[in-house]
Amino acid sequence: MAGRSTSRSPTGALTYAAVGATRPAQEPWSPEGAGLRPFSRTVVIGHGDADWRAAADAVLRWGVKRRSGFTVTGCDGAGERVAAGAEYWITAGLGPFAVREPVRVVAVVDAPERCGFAYGTLPGHPVSGEEAFVVHRSPDGAVSLTIRSLTRAAPHGPWRVLFPVLLLAQRFFRRRYLRALTACT
Numbered sequence: 001m002a003g004r005s006t007s008r009s010p011t012g013a014l015t016y017a018a019v020g021a022t023r024p025a026q027e028p029w030s031p032e033g034a035g036l037r038p039f040s041r042t043v044v045i046g047h048g049d050a051d052w053r054a055a056a057d058a059v060l061r062w063g064v065k066r067r068s069g070f071t072v073t074g075c076d077g078a079g080e081r082v083a084a085g086a087e088y089w090i091t092a093g094l095g096p097f098a099v100r101e102p103v104r105v106v107a108v109v110d111a112p113e114r115c116g117f118a119y120g121t122l123p124g125h126p127v128s129g130e131e132a133f134v135v136h137r138s139p140d141g142a143v144s145l146t147i148r149s150l151t152r153a154a155p156h157g158p159w160r161v162l163f164p165v166l167l168l169a170q171r172f173f174r175r176r177y178l179r180a181l182t183a184c185t
Contacts, residue, residue, distance in 0.1 A: 014104060014120040015128040015155055022118045022132035022148040025109040029148060036129050036150035039170075042180045045135075046143040053180045055135040055143050056115040060108075064133045064145070065090060068176035082117045084108045101125045113137050118148075126159040126166050127151045135181065147177050 018036060023029055045055055048181045058064070060081055062072040074080070082093030082105050090101040102122040109116055116134030121127060127152035137143045151170070153163040 015123060015125065016120065016130065018150060019106050019120055023149055024107050024116045024118045024134045025114065027136065031150060036152050039149045040146065041178060042144050042146040044142050045145050045181045046177050049143050051143045052137050059133050059135045059147040060110065064177050064180045067180035068173055084103055099126060106130065126154060128154050132183045137153055141155040145178065145181050147174060
């Protein structure tokens with residue numbers, strides 16, 4: 001899609017049934033959702049209170065996506081900090097081309113030892129499913145980032161035929177996600 005600016009809000013129901021299945025507030029995680037490809041990976045990104053505070057703040061302000069090359073724009077008053085129920089456009093651009101992904105935040109966790117959120121895809125997104133970014137710390141002070149997702153081809157539209165290419169793009173960006181918060185710790 002050619003890059004263009006619009007403030008129009010994404011609309012419609014989420015494009016998958018297993019809403020909340022990435023369970024960002026829970027550890028451990030057992031993926032659910034028939035027909036969805038599960039992914040989960042955890043990396044240690046720091047240690048101690050300062051690293052925890054920086055990573056928790058970054059994850060709740062879309063730091064993983066932004067530091068991985070995306071822009072995130074809130075719709076209808078959605079602020080800089082993630083909020084359950086808020087809708088956003090996530091945009092990846094290359095030169096004059098941009099792919100705009102409409103999403104809705106379906107869960108937020110902001111606890112003393114665990115912070116993060118999950119978003120679900122709306123109609124027009126290249127894939128269908130849910131993705132979660134969670135920062136957590138262990139009793140020994142290690143600060144970790146966990147990425148979880150459940151995806152499949154979009155139910156309608158031109159992206160369906162490109163799903164194999166989109167899986168390659170997912171792999172590329174997941175590697176970026178797992179390194180994104182090491183810079184803030």
